[in-house]
Amino acid sequence: MNQIDPKRLQTSRAPRKPGMLKAGDEHSRLNPIAWQVAQQYKRETMSPVMVLGVMRLVEFSMLLLSGFVLYTLYVGLSPVLFWHYMTVIGGGSVLMVVLCEFTSCYQMRALRNPTGSMGRVLVAWMATFAALALTGFFLKISDSFSRFWLGSWFVCGFGALLVLRITMSQLLRRWARNGTIERRAVIVGGGSNAEQLIRSIEQQPYNDIRICGLFDDRDDLRSPPVIAGYPKLGTITELVEFTRIARIDMLIVALPISAEKRVLSLLSKLWVLPVDIRLSAHANHLRFRPRAYSYIGSVPMLDIFDRPINDWDSVAKRGFDILFSLIxxxxxxxxxxxxxxxxxxxxxxPVLFKQLRHGFNNEPIEVLKFRSMYVEQCDPTAKAAVTKNDPRVTRVGRIIRKTSIDELPQFFNALFGSLSLVGPRPHAVTAQTHNRLYEEVVDGYFARHKVKPGVTGWAQINGWRGEIDTDEKIRKRTEYDLYYIENWSLWLDLKILFLTPISLFNTENAY
Structure with a gap:
């Protein structure tokens, strides 16, 4: 797959012709170069964390399978000592994965260079068998096990690990070349700090960071248009729009900690985005404890915000959605x-009604509902909120809206992935209160879109359901939504899901 190199893009900004972009186009605030780069990075990538996690599971499964197959071929499926062998196979496989973890065999560097790490893998595998032998000796059961089986498992297990890791290294190289596995980063800020940071990141061996460009509010005199070969793509406001389009994983703020006011000003604009936000600490003389830092190679970063419900948490939540949506x-x-x-x-x-609403990261999604209004008076934009005794609502519509039965088709939205079962309720893209859009009423309103919206949510079970006819109601909803995002867990999702039917008895604001 051909990739556009940000370093090779022209940095001159083409003037826009009148009418070149229509109002409402998602790229209307981006200059043509930033738009071109954003389009390049629209495709999802594989998270290195997920790849390493899957690698652990695959190696565990291979060891388990090889041990079991050799057992059935040599010992046979006799009920005598069957569970003893299964305990040894399972325990040995788990111990091997744990030892590989402690010896750093599950780092991206080790997987990309199998010849340099197979020595540690062999030592971990030998230590696993030594531990099994000692356990058998002290329990006085070692004579019950076949020596040939143990030796065969040792040889075949290590051979399987060797083949798997060589294959994986080839796949990782291919994925790195075509951008399938990488962490995409944008540098926030310019000048010498940004240049030093970029040089430091690019010098890291086995680096999985792809720098997509820089954004800075300062003019070209104070912040050059090209830094370390990367173009300045726009301002911080444009960065928010850029990150809505491109699949960016990380924003790295290249400012000194001493520039407190400017850092806080940037963070107040960027915290609404569903990305990791890091403050570069490579040029700061102030030093914290090592645990306060995360690292890109050896480049230290201070963690400011983490993307919520990411990596394995997102897998668990997706599994939760599929299971309970089907139920x-x-x-x-x-x-x-x-x-x-x-x-x-x-x-x-029609029976069903589709309404355009804000989804994850402000992306528009179509939400399914049972039609509750007369067809000629349906409002797909929801600009005019439904009020008490609204003449647009049908007789059946009043009942299904009051009981929230009109929302039941959203189980299909959750099943197919545009919604989650639990999350901030999706609002219509033009929803208003007193002729003001919600984002104009609540500072940081779009932070509620850092996760997928939900069929039900924390705000709904706490009484903030139904018509939003005052500024206070949308502020309270947003407050509860942000609490949910910051405190998410599967147990909280389960609690919300089972409390939702009880909350439906409160129909005060449901019209």
């Missing part, structure tokens, strides 16, 4: 069928 569809299918028939008999028009 919900099965359990509520009679109600959904009855509702569809009632809607069809009550008024002409």
């Amino acid at each position: 919900g569809i099965i359990v509520f299918s009679p109600i959904m069928l009855a509702t569809a028939i009632a809607i069809k008999l009550d008024s002409r028009g």
